[in-house]
Amino acid sequence: xxxxxxxxxxxxxxxxxxxxxxxxxxxxxxxxxxxxxxxxxxxxxxxxxxxxxxxxxxxxxxxxxxxxxxxxxxxxxxxxxxxxxxxxxxxxxxxxxxxxxxxxxxxxxxxxxxxxxxxxxxxxxxxxxxxxxxxxxxxxxxxxxxxxxxxxxxxxxxxxxxxxxxxxxxxxxxxxxxxxxxxxx
Amino acid sequence: xxxxxxxxxxxxxxxxxxxxxxxxxxxxxxxxxxxxxxxxxxxxxxxxxxxxxxxxxxxxxxxxxxxxxxxxxxxxxxxxxxxxxxxxxxxxxxxxxxxxxxxxxxxxxxxxxxxxxxxxxxxxxxxxxxxxxxxxxx
Numbered sequence: 001x002x003x004x005x006x007x008x009x010x011x012x013x014x015x016x017x018x019x020x021x022x023x024x025x026x027x028x029x030x031x032x033x034x035x036x037x038x039x040x041x042x043x044x045x046x047x048x049x050x051x052x053x054x055x056x057x058x059x060x061x062x063x064x065x066x067x068x069x070x071x072x073x074x075x076x077x078x079x080x081x082x083x084x085x086x087x088x089x090x091x092x093x094x095x096x097x098x099x100x101x102x103x104x105x106x107x108x109x110x111x112x113x114x115x116x117x118x119x120x121x122x123x124x125x126x127x128x129x130x131x132x133x134x135x136x137x138x139x140x141x142x143x144x145x146x147x148x149x150x151x152x153x154x155x156x157x158x159x160x161x162x163x164x165x166x167x168x169x170x171x172x173x174x175x176x177x178x179x180x181x182x183x184x185x
Numbered sequence: 186x187x188x189x190x191x192x193x194x195x196x197x198x199x200x201x202x203x204x205x206x207x208x209x210x211x212x213x214x215x216x217x218x219x220x221x222x223x224x225x226x227x228x229x230x231x232x233x234x235x236x237x238x239x240x241x242x243x244x245x246x247x248x249x250x251x252x253x254x255x256x257x258x259x260x261x262x263x264x265x266x267x268x269x270x271x272x273x274x275x276x277x278x279x280x281x282x283x284x285x286x287x288x289x290x291x292x293x294x295x296x297x298x299x300x301x302x303x304x305x306x307x308x309x310x311x312x313x314x315x316x317x318x319x320x321x322x323x
Contacts, residue, residue, distance in 0.1 A: 031243075031245070032243045032245070035243045036238060036241055036243060039241065040238070045243075049243070049244065116233075119233055120233065120237055123230065123233055123234060123237070127234075141196065142200055142231050142234055142235065143234065143235070143238050147193065148193045148196070158189075160189030160190070161189070163188055163189055163190075163191045163193070163196070164188040164189050166196060167188040167191060167196075168188070170199070170227045170230060170231070171227075173230050174223070174226045174227060174230060177226075177230065178226055
């Protein structure tokens with residue numbers, strides 16, 4: 001909880017005291033994760049970086065739009081989710097997820113030593129087979145480290161729905177990677 | 186099993202701990218929702234995704250360089266839309282026309298004094314100035 005308070009305090013310091021350093025700290029803390037969020041959702045890297053920059057510029061110019069009933073992370077990723085939806089609609093890439101995500105992953109120059117490359121391919125393939133809603137929830141939880149309540153705010157659904165989607169996502173990925181006889185049939 | 190009611194800490198444990206690292210109490214709680222094999226598989230998936238995420242390079246880019254507008258000067262130098270300029274010119278012209286036309290009207294109209302009935306006094310006519318046409322010889 002301290003993390004969220006710290007984020008909100010930084011934003012309030014920026015709003016009330018015009019503290020540029022506070023905004024810089026927020027940017028440094030969240031920019032990369034925001035870019036990766038877009039990339040995991042199949043956005044090309046350049047576009048993901050542009051979108052993330054634009055979000056921070058929007059926050060810089062209109063910090064008073066911050067909804068104080070939400071945590072900073074919820075607010076940030078709610079904006080990002082809407083931006084992503086607009087991007088997908090405008091570019092009509094809804095049905096090209098697989099190739100775009102594969103492009104994103106191909107930029108990995110130094111894959112982690114402890115991760116099996118064939119397993120990575122399987123996971124990428126499995127993620128691409130998830131629906132947009134299920135993938136979003138999975139990425140927000142395990143890549144961006146949001147809490148269930150924060151994800152519920154971002155997705156505008158109940159925490160129960162988030163848990164259900166999250167469990168379904170993990171289970172489906174597991175079934176694709178480790179197909180059992182029951183699943184194959 | 187109703188997945189809506191799964192406690193959040195189970196999802197967190199999947200990301201944080203291997204099955205063998207769980208305490209007896211944690212194992213018991215997790216076993217209520219999944220088998221040990223499932224737990225290990227789920228934890229392995231999450232670990233792999235996180236490792237992959239950590240290896241995605243992101244260009245940090247230059248930090249945003251935007252200048253926050255100074256509110257006192259922004260009022261003077263803010264851009265004004267064309268329609269507002271046009272409206273201001275038309276309004277100014279209309280005001281000038283109205284004021285000038287008022288002034289001209291006032292100048293051309295002679296001053297007229299209105300008198301009340303009780304203020305009107307008769308004008309005494311001198312006998313020598315009385316109009317002759319009005320004199321009737323009886």
